[in-house]
Amino acid sequence: MERKSAAGSIRNKERSKKKFLDAVGEILKTKGYAALKINDIAATAGVDKKMIYTYFGGMDGLMDEYIRSQDYWSKMTPGDTAPNFDDHGRAFAKELLLAQYDYVHKNKEAQKLLLWRLSEPRKSLKKMTDTQEENGEALFKFVADPFFGERAKEYRAIMSILVSGLYYLNMYASLNGSIFCGIDLNTPEGRDTVKKAISFLVDQTYDNLNTKQE
Known part of the structure; x- marks a missing residue:
């Protein structure tokens, strides 16, 4: 059971991270970079903004990972x-x-x-x-x-x-x-x-x- 819980926690983390990254992309496409605010990203992702700090260390970390995922x-x-x-x-x-x-x-x-x-x-x-x-x-x-x-x-x-x-x-x-x-x-x-x-x-x-x- 403990192994299944750990696997589920990892999956939840990856899903939440993807939601944040997708939210950054959605806001960037529809509203532009000026609208990339932490509260708006969290609202678009549907995930507590505190998790941005937990998963990415803050906005800079989130933006670093997003940019790496998109730049050719x-x-x-x-x-x-x-x-x-x-x-x-x-x-x-x-x-x-x-x-x-x-x-x-x-x-x-x-x-x-x-x-x-x-x-x-x-x-x-x-x-x-x-x-x-x-x-x-x-x-x-x-x-x-x-x-x-x-x-x-x-x-x-x-x-x-x-x-x-x-x-x-x-x-x-x-x-x-x-x-x-x-x-x-x-x-x-x-x-x-x-x-x-x-x-x-x-x-x-x-x-x-x-x-x-x-």
Whole structure:
């Protein structure tokens, strides 16, 4: 009986934590980040606000866990997918960028987080940025830097433009309209055109920027 009670307590804790995380997402999507107050989160979750301190250590802990659960790049590490780097990361770079493009397009909460990060400084959002940079740095040092050599910084700059550009296109299509440079970003055809451009740009980078022969 004691073992069953412990298991039930763990399940209840995980359910309650999920309710809080879901409540943060619901408020963020419908009311915006300014409405993320502890009383409103607890009311939306239907769980006593004291449990936010019990499960997360407070609002900062709750926001840290929520952001980790939604941000694409914070969750990506080289060990997650164990890719084959025989091509010096060419295919992996395409895979990551295309997956980011689709992920943010489908995830309205991720879009709101990106807008929030641009709108105000906050410790939890700074942690998201730091985690993204740490994971990206591991990939660059392990894959790109040895291949591109003295032009590795140019490769990083190109990747920064691609990553940020894809963020912007998704948010633009979601919030302000679907047509950008004559491409309807909310149609399968338009999104496929962008995806082909991503692959083209990665290929051009690998074909023309490296200082060594593959």
